[in-house]
Amino acid sequence: MINVSIIGVTGYAGEELIEVLLGHPQARIADLSIRRDAPMHIAQIHPKFKGRLDIVCGLPDVKKIASTCDVVFLALPHTVSMEIAAKLLKAGLRVIDLSADYRLKDVKCYEKAYNCKHKDKDNIPQAVYGLPELYREKIKKAKLIANPGCYPTAATLALAPLVSCVKGIDLDSIIIDAKSGTTGAGKKAADALMFTQVNEDFKAYKVNAHQHAPEMNQELSKLSGKNINVTFVPHLLPLDRGILETIYVKKTGSKPQGTRGAIVEVYKKFYKKEPFVRICAEGIYPRLKDVAYTNYCNIAVKEEGKQVIIISAIDNLLKGASGQAVQNMNIMFGFEEKAGLL
Amino acid sequence: MINVSIIGVTGYAGEELIEVLLGHPQARIADLSIRRDAPMHIAQIHPKFKGRLDIVCGLPDVKKIASTCDVVFLALPHTVSMEIAAKLLKAGLRVIDLSADYRLKDVKCYEKAYNCKHKDKDNIPQAVYGLPELYREKIKKAKLIANPGCYPTAATLALAPLVSCVKGIDLDSIIIDAKSGTTGAGKKAADALMFTQVNEDFKAYKVNAHQHAPEMNQELSKLSGKNINVTFVPHLLPLDRGILETIYVKKTGSKPQGTRGAIVEVYKKFYKKEPFVRICAEGIYPRLKDVAYTNYCNIAVKEEGKQVIIISAIDNLLKGASGQAVQNMNIMFGFEEKAGLL
C-alpha cells in the first residue's frame, strides 16, 4: 500500500485521478492540494465525493508531502507543473506530471508550442514519456514521468506499429483527423465552451496549429527514425468524454505493398500482450461508447488500395490522462498493471 | 412596410428577433445597436447572418432611430432597458421591451425580485403586458409593451382558463414544475453553464425563489381576482430550446367538480380563435420537438380525481421572447398576427 498526493484537484484530470485512486487496492489518497489560499474540503470542490473522501485541500506543502507520500501526481496546467516538480524531485518524491511541461525533449519546440519560457530545463532529460506500451522498462525506474497528452496517446498508439514495423509507408502523408469530447478542453469557463455553443454544434479548431502536434511528431519520428510532420486537425464533439482519431496514411510504390490485411496482423502482434490496447476484428470500428469510462485504446486498421485507414479511440480523461497516469504508477511501484483500472 | 430597430443584438433574444424579422413580409430591419463603443458588423457578432444582413451595429442613437424607425425592440438585460425606454418613448417611438423592467405593476415587488432600484417608474402604468391571448385590445394601442417572461408565458397560458373560468379550484394549491432549455439562461459565460456541466446533467435551481414567480402571481391573481402565490420550481434541461411546465392544481370540495374531461373543453373554448395556442387531444402530451422553432404554445389537460394536471410547452426564444415580441408588433401595426411567424 502506497500513499499518494495529488496537486491540482479542481480540474477534470484531478477529479478523475481521485475517482480512479478511490478504487485502487494498493494506493491510498493521503494528500490533496489546490492553488488557492483558502483551504476547501474536497466535497465542496466536487460534491460527488461527499461521504467518499474526507480531505481538506490547501496549498501544496512539499515537506509534508515528502514525509507522508510515495508519489505525487501533478494535475496542473502547463507552465505551473514545472514550478513545483523540481522541488518535489529534490525532496525525493517520484512525480507523475499530467501537464505538457516535460513531454518535449526539445526545449525550443516546447517554448514555441506553449508560448512561454521553460523554467526547469534540468529535469527534462530524466523525464520518461509515460506511454507504457512503448516505454514500460524506463517507466519502472523513472523518478519523473511526463504523462502523454490525450491526442498524442491515441495517435501514437494508432501509428506506432505502422511507422516502426511496416515497410513501404509514405511517412510524409500522415493525416490525423481527430475529434474530442469537451472535457478535453478543460473546466475553465469560456464563451466558446458554453453548453449553448457546443451542443448541437461541431467544428474544427486550431487547424494544423494545435500544441499537441509537436508531441506526436517527436514520438513518431523517434519510432520511425525519420523526421515526421503530421497534418493534424482537431474537432470539438458535443459530448463529455472520448477521443476518436481517423488517420490516413499512403503506401508508396506503384502497387500496394504486401498482401491485403497484412498490416492488421502487424498490429495484433505488436500489441499482443498489452492489457489496454484492443485491435478490432475486420469490419468493426472503434466507437467512443466502448472506451468511455475505461482505460482502453481500441484500434481498427483498414487497407484499401494504396490507402491505409486507422481509427483509434480512447477516453481522454482515462487512457488520455488520469487512467494512464495510474497505469504508470502501477508500473513504477511493481503493482499489477491493471490494478484500479478495471 | 415598417422600419424596425433592435437595441441589444448580442444575446439570444436579439439574435432570434433578427432571424424572425428577416422573414417578415412587412417589417424591415433598419437599425441594430449594441452596448459597446466599438461598432461591429452584425456578421461579426453572429456569423450566421453573413450575406443575409448588412448592418454595422454601434451604440444606440435615439435621434437617428426616431427619424428612421417605427418601432424599437429592446433586447437588453433587466435594469438596462429602463435607462433608454423613456428616451425612446419621448421621441415618439413605440417600444417593445423584452426585459422584465415594465412587467410588474408593483414597483416594490420588482425591486425585490430583481434586487435593484427602478429608474423609470413613470412609464410603468402605461406599459401593456404583451400576452396577446389576454390583452390583444390593449396591445393594439400600446406605446410600451412589457413582453412577458418565458416561464410566465407558459404558465399563464396554461392556467388562464382554469383560474378565470373554472369553479371549485383550490387556488392555493398551484404547483409549477418547470423545465427549461439552456438558452433560457442567456449567453454570458458562467461555470455552471459550461457544456461539460450541463450536458448529461439535470437539476433544479432557485427552488421557489425564481424572479419570474412574482410575474406569474401578478397575472394569475389578476385573472382570478384572488391573491395567488404559486409554488414554482425551475429545472435546467441539457438542450438548447424549449420550456415545458407540468402544473398541478387541486379541485376543492369533497368530490371532484363537474364531469371528467369538462375542463379541457373550457380550454378549447377559451383558445378557440387563438392562432398560436393548441390544445392537445386526449392522451397526447406536449413535447418540446413540436414547439421548438415555432411560436406555438401546446397545452394538455388531464383530470384524475381531485387532481388536475396541465402541461404546456413553448420555445423559450420564440413564444417565450422574440416570437411573442413580433406577434405584439403585428398587433400594434395591424398586420396579420401570424405574419413572419409561420
Place this chain on the structure above:
Amino acid sequence: MINVSIIGVTGYAGEELIEVLLGHPQARIADLSIRRDAPMHIAQIHPKFKGRLDIVCGLPDVKKIASTCDVVFLALPHTVSMEIAAKLLKAGLRVIDLSADYRLKDVKCYEKAYNCKHKDKDNIPQAVYGLPELYREKIKKAKLIANPGCYPTAATLALAPLVSCVKGIDLDSIIIDAKSGTTGAGKKAADALMFTQVNEDFKAYKVNAHQHAPEMNQELSKLSGKNINVTFVPHLLPLDRGILETIYVKKTGSKPQGTRGAIVEVYKKFYKKEPFVRICAEGIYPRLKDVAYTNYCNIAVKEEGKQVIIISAIDNLLKGASGQAVQNMNIMFGFEEKAGLL
C-alpha cells in the same frame, strides 16, 4: 469469494451488473446466460467487455448454475423472471430479481399494472423488497430479493422519513414529478426512443398511469400505515443515465407544523448510518452529475410555508437497478455493504 450467475445480459441492467461485478473483490462472474438459442460470446454482445471477460452466453442451465454458483441475478423483463425464479429457488439458489415480478405483494395489483397473469404466486410472500435502507435485516436472510424499480427507489428514499416520522403531513397531497434518462426505457428499438426523437426533446409520458406507481403506493402505505396514492408524472430526459424526482407534499393544519428546517433534521437522522444516502446541505440541490455512475441517492429537503419540496437523484442503472442489486448481494453474503460499489 462467491460465484455469481446473471441470467439476461443483453439489456442495460445486465450489462451494468457485469460492469459492477468485474470490480467486486469477493464475487466472481461464473455464468452468464441469454434467452437465445445460439450461444454468443459476451464480447460479441457488448464489445466493451472484450479482453475483460471470457464467457460464452447460452440458454440458462439451472442444473449447471446450481452446481457452480451461490447466487443468481435475473436481469430479465417482467413476466420472464417468474418463469425461471421458482426453478432456481427449488435448486437451492438465492435469487435477486431485477424485474417487477415479485415486488408487489398484491397479485391483482401486479396483474393490472403489468397487464398479465402471475405464474408464480407461491413465491411472492417470501420475496423481500430489496431496499437496504428499509429492509436490511430481512435481506440478510432472504432467498428471493425483489429488487426495487428505479422510480420507486428514488421516491421511497425521498419520502420514507417524511411519511414515517413527521406529523402534520397531508398524505393525500403527494405529487412526484419525475424525470428519467433514456436508459431507463430499456434497449429495445422503438420509434419514440430513436436519437432524433429524444435528442433536444423533453416530454411527459404515462401521465399518472405508470406501472411503477403501485409499487410506490405499496411502500409508502406500509411506511405510513395509511393508504397512500401518489400523483406520479414521469418525463423522458435527453441523456443516458439518471433519475431526478421533484416531490411536493403539503403540511396540514392552519399553520405549518414545527420549526422551519426541522424536517431536514429528521432526514439526516433517519439516514445517518446509511452508506449510500446523502442529504444535501441547505441551498444545495441534487444534480444528476453528482450521482451518475455511483450507487448514491442524493436528497434535498426544502420547506416553504405549508409546502415541503423534496428532491432526490439516483443513477437509474446503479442505485435504481444493478448497483442496488449488488448492495443486496453484499448484505446477503455478509460482505462489506460498499464492496464493489465505490
Place this chain on the structure above:
Amino acid sequence: MINVSIIGVTGYAGEELIEVLLGHPQARIADLSIRRDAPMHIAQIHPKFKGRLDIVCGLPDVKKIASTCDVVFLALPHTVSMEIAAKLLKAGLRVIDLSADYRLKDVKCYEKAYNCKHKDKDNIPQAVYGLPELYREKIKKAKLIANPGCYPTAATLALAPLVSCVKGIDLDSIIIDAKSGTTGAGKKAADALMFTQVNEDFKAYKVNAHQHAPEMNQELSKLSGKNINVTFVPHLLPLDRGILETIYVKKTGSKPQGTRGAIVEVYKKFYKKEPFVRICAEGIYPRLKDVAYTNYCNIAVKEEGKQVIIISAIDNLLKGASGQAVQNMNIMFGFEEKAGLL
C-alpha cells in the same frame, strides 16, 4: 403562385419540405401523399403541423396530382422513386426527386451502390443533377431533377473550384473525412440509432464503402475531366442536423504550387454570385451552428505547405436535401432563387 405535391411525407426530408414550403411566398402545398393505404391527416403524422396545414394524406393519385399541381417532390426511399417518377413525367408533371434513383448516369454503378435493379433507365439521361451552383442553366429547363445527396453536396461544393480551376493538385489524394448528424440516417427505427446508442457516442461507419462515394466521384470526375476516386469515411455525430466535411488534398511537384492564400481567392471568385455559398475569412472555420436551419454551405480553405485543407458545412436536411430541392424549384419556375429559403 404554383401548386406543389409532395409524395412521401413521413420521413425527415418530406417533413422539412413542408416546413420550407409553408413559408414560401409563391408555392402552395396542394397535395401530400404517403405509401400507406389508410389515409392520415398530416397533423397526425407530424403533430407540429397541427393548425398550420389541413391536408389528408392518402396514396399518391397521379391523375389528380397532374390536374392540380405544377411540380412534384419525391421524398421517397431509393428504388421507390423510380417506380412512380415515369408516370408523373408522362402525365406532364415536373419532378424533383430527392432519392438517389436518377443521380448516377452509370446504371451499373447505381445498381452496385444500391444493390438493386434500376426500373426506369429511360429517364436517367434527361435527369439533371440538381446542384444549382454547377448546373443552374440546365435546371431551368429540366423536367426531372435528381436532387443531390447530402454528403455529395458538401463535398462537391467544397472541391469544385479546386478540381476544376486549380493546377498542380494531386487528384488521387482526395480524402473526405465526413461527420453527419443523425437525421441523415433517416427516421426508421434501428438498434444502432437509438438515443442511448448515439448519445455520448461517435464512430465511423461504412468506411470507404458508403453509397454516396460514387456520386461524389461522378461529379468530381466530370468537373476535373479526370477519373477521380475519393477516400470517403463518414462518421455519425450525436446531434440532429448538419454535415461537416474535412477534406485533405495534396499539391503535386517538389514545391507547393502558387502563392500561399491563392487557392482561397479562386474559391471566392468561383462562388462570387452564389446566394447560398459563403467562403470563410482566414482563421475562421465552418461550424454546424452557423448553417443549421439554413440553406447555406460555409466553406474554409487552408494551405499548409503541400497540404490543402478544405472544410465545408451544410444542414443535411436543407442544403443537403429539402432546401436544395426548393432552390431547384425556384430556378425551374423563375422565382427569386432565395424565395422561401431565408
